Amino acid sequence: MSKGSSTIAGYYYYLGWQAALCHGPIDAVTRIVFADRTAWSGAAMDTEIAIDQPGLFGGESKEGGVSGQVSILSGKATQTQDSYLAGVLGEASIPAFRGVCTLLFKSFYYALHNPYMKAMAIQAQRTNIDSQGAPMWYLAKARIGDDMNPAHGIRELYTDRNWGMGLAASLIDEASFMAAADTLYNEGNGFSLIWEQAQSIDDLINMVLVQIDGVIRTDIATGKIQIKLVRDDYSVNDLLSISENNVIAFESFQRSGWEDTINEVALIYHDEGTDQDKPVIVHDIGNQQIQGRRISKTLQMPGISNATLAQKVAQRELRVSSTPLSAIRLKCNRTVWGLNKGDVFKFSWNKYGIADVVYRIGDIDFGTINDSAIIITAVEDVFAFPASVYYTPIDSLWADSPSAPVAATYQRVYEATYWDSVFNLSAADHAQLGANFAFVAACAVKPKSDFFGFDLQTRVGAAAYAPAGSGQFCPTATVTAALGLAVSNAAIAIANGYNLDQVAVGRYALLDDELVAVTTIDLVNSTVSLDRGVLDTVPVAHAAGARLYFIDDHQAFETLERISGETVNAKILPTAPLGKLDLADAAELTVSLTGRAQKPYAPGNVKLNGDAYPAAALSGAITVTWSHRDRLQQTASLVPQSAGNIGPESGVSYTVSLYDGATLKEQATGLTGTTHTFALFTLTDPRVELFAVRDGINSHQTHVIGFGWA
Template identity: 30%
Template sequence: MGKSSKPTIGYWHQLLLYIGVCHGPVDALRKVEWGGEDAWEGNQTTSGDIFIDKPELFGGEKKEGGIKGTLSVRMGEPTQMPHFRMLELRPGPWPAARGLMTLVYDGIVGAFSPYVKTCRWLVSRWFMGWEGAVWQPTLCKIGEGMNAAHLAYQTLTHTDWGYGASPADIIDEANLLGMAQTLADEGFGLCLKWSRSESVGTFLTLICNHVGAQWGVRDDKIVFTLYRGNYDVEALPLIDESNIVSLEEWSDPLVTGGAVNEVTVVGFDCMTGKDIARTYANLASIQATGQVVSEKIQLPGLWNLDLVDRVAARECHAKSMMPQRVKVTVKASAGPFVRGEVRAISWARKQVHRMPVRVEEIDEGTLTDSAVTLVLLQDVAGMAQTSYIADVGTGWVAPDTTPRPLDPEHVYEATYRDLVGIMRPADLAMMGDEAGYLVAVGARPVGPAYNFTLFTRTASAPFAEVGSGDFSPNGVLASGLGPTATLITLNSHRGLAGVAVGEECIIGGVEHCRVTSINAGTGEVGIARGCVDTVPRSPGHVSGTLVWFPDTYHGYDPTEYLDGETVDAKLRTRTSSGTLAEAEAVTRSVAMAGRQFRPYPPGRLRIEGQAYPATVTGASITAEVADRDRLLQADQLVDSDQVSIGPEPGTTKTFRWYLGGVLARTEAGVAGSSDTFIPAGAGVVRVEVECVRDGATSWQALSHEFGFQPA
């Protein structure tokens, strides 16, 4: 405010960052997240530059700055060269990073913080990065995920980052195609990252854990078996007395106390970068055992709540069914056997006929052995029955940080008291008579928000940022308020706990008062009326009128405007997601009128010795007032009912008397404190008293209307 220069209170940090992402190329860069906030979102499908313009992402200059700079996306083409900015800093040699997706960021990365915030990114890859043609391209992409069969195919065959085998040598393609078709029909795509530090076998097992499958080897080729219940039990290959050499173990669980009966599956929403979880419980098991046995399963490739939901139901069903476990030695001629495949077992002495079982373990012994030892597990695959398990669910919902308009909000020309509290005395003394400044107040919108940024303009110029402000406590009058009332009750009030006795409140944007008592719980506020350059409003304020408490919570524009100028203002909410768009903010306007220079109106209106009487009877009517002095009062909230202060040198008063709505008497240049009017007859009388100094009249005039009856 004023003509003082701003001190340096912090510094913006600018860096050149070289970031390795993954093997390239990818289908698209979709999103960049910095410090937990969305810095950029789009669909960058080729190498190129993206300009990120989010200088307020971390709170702007009031907090930790933001992001503003150029992000170079490098897909890793065979002809890619080192980035020019890196060569400018050091001559090299620098790697060209061919075959790798990298990012180079050059620009501002924040302020007021000694560390660089974490950067994350979202990339999508379905059809790029394959060696040659995409295998079964119509089945590859499932929603935002990739078909798990395609993940396995590429991991096994890619010569650069995968196992590097020939598909014909290592994959049973017909088997894998059947798996791919089933997963496509189920809408079961995965968003799953693989690091080269992890073995191919471990990654294949992770894929199988997600989709409910098992991988194994048959005829020297890798095959996959999906755990699904879509088979005909009567058609399954049979293990029975005809090919069983010996029954080693038959575990028939009768004790249910240790069985898992509640499963939580945790996935990862790649679009938001947050974990997502669902919990399912076997209600029958819980009721039978009287206890909950829980297990949590991390499956980061499940990228949406639907997949997490389905897998949680599947896992709960499988783990809580207490399947029978059989260890048996069978003739080798009954094979070959593959882990995960479904067989049927019959054993008369157990009264079991064609029970579906999964092959869990295979021990083929030595080359001379004619028998194979198997561990079989009763098959409980398939989706859960809704009557048997139930989703435990969660009541938590992520907060919405979208900036929303302030509602309500108010802008007005600054009073002399406002400027005394804002400006240095030397700047205040140098201020011109016609100067004016803008003040803004606004209520906190729905949802989390920091504060608001104030933008202003004159004429048709673009809006420019001039300041910021905190949300003002506020409420609405529960009932009407006459000119002598000193206790109000507020409805729909917000933030009253931040208001202190002695602070200012503004009723309806037209009457400034002083807080004499406050109860933040009930909304009852004691007030002293008609402070600063305002008077008690007569006949009063209606119920529903807005009341603001702006002393600590406001924004102001330090630009000096002239009497007669109209200033437009926009209050734009700031949240962790950014600043409210200019188009969504309402334009508020203030016509400057040299308010700070005008003399204060008189106070303590008494008509025939009464404060705001309803009727007066007599031969004449005398009105008396008390003096006010803006210079002496300075930043004090002197209410209208106080005795005389001043007046400011050169101040006179003007009395106007109306009878039946017609001006009947004007007495200007009054140096004293009273004037007498003799009405011509009965009727409604209104008296107005204003102050004049140096050709300027007071911002408001004391006024009251009453009935008159001659004595």
């Protein structure tokens, strides 16, 4: 941090480079990320975009940011040579790079102080065109949210002549693929994946089939490739009946017991919003009670890109795995010739007491010229059983269609704590801060599931708004019942949870104006345990419905150093797939800076006559005790109220007061110890107030503890 010196503090680094993404053409590039931070989002192809994020890595006080022009080239068949690339390399023979989607960064500013380029990631999509750039087959149902319709993807793997099997379209049963596409579209069951061809086409098709619960088969009448989805799409009365009249040999019958079932499924999906693998966990509570234990399995489904779909698929898989189903193998005559893989039928067999039980075919052998018998291997169909599945309610990231930018319903701007300043500034920058420094921070909850993040802009007075940082949307929930002052490890019921799978234990949250530390979170039972009144706050009462903002690692921290006494106006601008909220459409929020980061911490572990927040009435002398706190030392972990002495910070004293209603009965100031006794005898509406003082500056908050008087 330079203050008036002409000494060189660092260098800006620029670079031109070309990045090849994949086979082209594609629909659009939708996001460009550096070091896990979004530099640009939108939808662009065969055009030049501008990236203007000079503060992405902390601005001039840290490692700068990124900015410059980027050409996004789809690689279409008519693409011409890029003039910038040819001019830089000085060669007229530079190819046009047809058939490859590329990004060309032109004299691009990518860092300050650090000559090493940050890790870059590019998000792109192709759902609406084929590999030749022509409109996708059955275009109306090709795209599901931000994903491809799996039926379209499988069909293209069979028919594409560039990287697929190259089969003629006439070999595809169009009706079955269109029916599957309609069903998957209505279910919201899309598929997103980077295919690097390290796996075979068959393996990729099988991966998609596992996600959508489908089978590929050959139509026995036409020889065409069909797709069949396993769904509850039949009437039992309409099914073909198989019994002793159709069966040559009942080769096997097996029924699994409860001990053979699974009662918990963990499904790992790849979250599009964070570009990270995440789990959803579903439970069959009834099965767990029957078995008296938890039996789990883990499924990897990287084609799923959002938690909503992951929950649905995990629930489907659990329903199959948690139900004891029977399996049969039958050798049948040609009367069952119309059945195929994935079909269902009714089966009856008097000897085993089976009557009209529905089975689904897993495998079928249609026989040979010399042996016309048809061999069916089938499993009892799970749709014949009632659903009894319970799932972990992890919040939706699903988007039916790209959203336009809107304001966040839940958003806050506040003065940052000393903890925030330590963790957002380098040690060198922090040491250069002025005597009255202050910083602004902000948080917001995602307005819609497909939003990316938000920018913070601020101003003082009538000045123009200026960029002040960016943040990620924070998880949120509300408490279902009122909370008192008492600090307890008991689980607190929560509701209206959103993105709670992103909440990390050991991080802090904002509950009204009280900071709390998350000690446990239970997504199954919708509860959270909290250490109350951490950092520079104290426990206060909260009404039912009070909102928790899980802000640690998600808030925006303004990069501009301010001073206490300033009143700052701020606007939060969420970024959606279709752009960023206009400044004029954002609500103006205001925060008055008090120098919060420089204030001493209030004491902790406060007790009256040995009890924290006593429930029983007190009488006679009242002894107040507390423990020291030290903001300068408390930068490693979030200290609970119940902890013993830390510090104190040099120069700290305490003021403790006894009130009866609005009347101050007695006050002690300048205390440097951790105890004080009030010798009063009769009180009507008593309370104790306690705060810390250093250099004439009071702690950010004051303990206010009321109690009964006997």
